Amino acid sequence: MLNKMKERRTVRQYTDQDISEELLNELLEVAARASNTGNMQLYSVVVTRDKAGKEKLAPAHFNQPMVKNAPVVLTFCADANRFVKWASLRMADAGFDNFQTFMAAVIDSMLFAQTFCVAAEEKGLGICYLGTATYNAAPIIEALSLPRLVVPVTAVTVGYPAEPLPEQPERLPLAAIVHQEQYTDYTESVIDALYKEKEALEANLKFVKENNKETLAQVFTDIRYTRKNNEFFSEEYLKVLKQQGFL
Numbered sequence: 001m002l003n004k005m006k007e008r009r010t011v012r013q014y015t016d017q018d019i020s021e022e023l024l025n026e027l028l029e030v031a032a033r034a035s036n037t038g039n040m041q042l043y044s045v046v047v048t049r050d051k052a053g054k055e056k057l058a059p060a061h062f063n064q065p066m067v068k069n070a071p072v073v074l075t076f077c078a079d080a081n082r083f084v085k086w087a088s089l090r091m092a093d094a095g096f097d098n099f100q101t102f103m104a105a106v107i108d109s110m111l112f113a114q115t116f117c118v119a120a121e122e123k124g125l126g127i128c129y130l131g132t133a134t135y136n137a138a139p140i141i142e143a144l145s146l147p148r149l150v151v152p153v154t155a156v157t158v159g160y161p162a163e164p165l166p167e168q169p170e171r172l173p174l175a176a177i178v179h180q181e182q183y184t185d186y187t188e189s190v191i192d193a194l195y196k197e198k199e200a201l202e203a204n205l206k207f208v209k210e211n212n213k214e215t216l217a218q219v220f221t222d223i224r225y226t227r228k229n230n231e232f233f234s235e236e237y238l239k240v241l242k243q244q245g246f247l
Contacts, residue, residue, distance in 0.1 A: 004121075004122075005118070005121075007168065008121055008168075009165065009166050009167070009168045009169065010126075010127070010128050010129070010166065010169070011126025011127060011128060011159070011161045011165070011166065012064075012065070012066045012128050012157070012166070013066070013069070013161070013162040013166075014066070014069060014070050014071065014126065014157075014159025014160055014161065014162055015159065015160045015161070015162050017071070017159070017160045018071050019071050019072050019125065019158060019159065019160075023123065024047070024072065024158075027116055027119045027120050027123065028045065028116060030115065030116070030119040031112050031113070031115040031116035031119060032112065033115070034111040034112050034114075034115035035111055036107075036108040036111060036112070037104040037105075037107065037108055040083050040104075040108075041083075041108060041112075042078060042079055042080055042083060042101070042104055042105035042108045042109070043076065043077060043078060043079050043105060043108045043109035043112045044076075044077045044079040044082065044109075044150065045074050045075065045076050045077065045112070045113075045116075046074070046075040046077065046144045046146075047072060047073075047074060048072070048073040048074070048075065048144075049071065049072055051068075053073075053143075054067055054068050054070075054073055055068060056143045057073060057075075057140065057143055057144075057155075059136075059139065060132065060133075060136040060139040060140045060143065061130050061132040061133075061136070061155065062132055062135075062136075064130070064132070066128055066157045067130070067157060069159075070128075070157035070158060070159045071158070071159045071160075072157070072158045072159065073155060073156070073157050073158075074113075074116070074155060074156045074157075074158060075133060075140060075144060075152050075154075075155045076109045076110070076112060076113040076133075076152070076153055076154050076155065076156065077109060077146060077150050077151060077152050077153060078102055078105030078106050078108070078109050078150070078151050078153050078246075079105060079109070079149065079150045080094075080096040080097070080101050080102075080105055080149040080150075080246075081147050081148060081149040081150045083096065084096050084097075084149060096149065097149065097245045097246060098246065098247075099241075099246060099247060101246065102151070102241060102246040102247075105151075105153075106153050109153045109154070110153060110154065113129075113153075113154055113156060116156070117129075117156060120158055124160065124161075125158055125159065125160060125161075126158070126159060126160065126161035127156050127157065127158050128156065128157045129154055129155075129156055130154065130155040130156065130157065131154070132155070133152040133153060133154045133155040134152065134153065134154070134233070134237055135233045135236070135237075136236075137151060137152050137236070137237055137240040138236065138239070138240055138243075140152045140155075141240065141243075141244070146244070148244055148245045149244060149245045149246065150244060151240060151241060151244050151246065170197070170198055170201060170204075172194055172195070172198065173194060173197075175194065176194040195216075198216070199215075199216050204216050207219055211223050
């Protein structure tokens with residue numbers, strides 16, 4: 001299984017084959033066994049199969065084609081609502097309307113999501129994470145009728161991969177991300193060595209040229225993830241956290 005996991009890739013194109021409710025529920029049951037904070041399971045997932053539902057979600061995900069084309073879209077949410085209501089009914093006062101609880105719920109929901117994805121890929125399915133769930137949380141909250149203390153953290157499209165499979169994207173060498181015993185900061189020469197192979201890839205060189213930039217880093221900072229957009233979506237998400245009761 002480890003060798004298979006090393007070969008994983010993000011899949012954005014799917015066949016018309018549906019995912020049975022039995023299989024989907026089995027995968028979600030496996031995912032629910034993931035570690036979580038204090039065994040409180042501060043997460044929920046909204047399953048969208050209906051065409052109209054996917055069309056309603058698509059604009060919030062910048063109309064990426066796989067949102068409409070995947071048989072299933074899963075929206076994973078940080079959710080303190082369920083626990084707070086349970087506590088109230090059992091004469092307990094849950095102080096969960098705060099940032100600390102939100103962070104715990106984010107960790108819980110991402111562990112749940114990733115465990116689902118690993119299990120899904122083991123069954124031959126393909127997945128694609130959608131970071132836009134935090135970019136446009138407000139319209140997703142509206143589309144899915146998410147109540148107070150529930151906030152979308154990520155979304156995942158799921159389906160059987162269409163041929164041909166996409167190429168596996170590059171990764172930095174393990175030395176770039178693993179620190180032994182304590183964090184060792186990066187010198188200029190180490191940064192050069194760690195990113196040398198990534199920067200030399202033909203696809204990335206083409207990426208730089210197509211975007212009329214001097215370096216690959218500039219493509220990320222000037223085109224894909226600009227300061228302006230980062231600050232804008234940060235403010236929008238903070239508004240959502242206040243609106244939903246976490247701040």
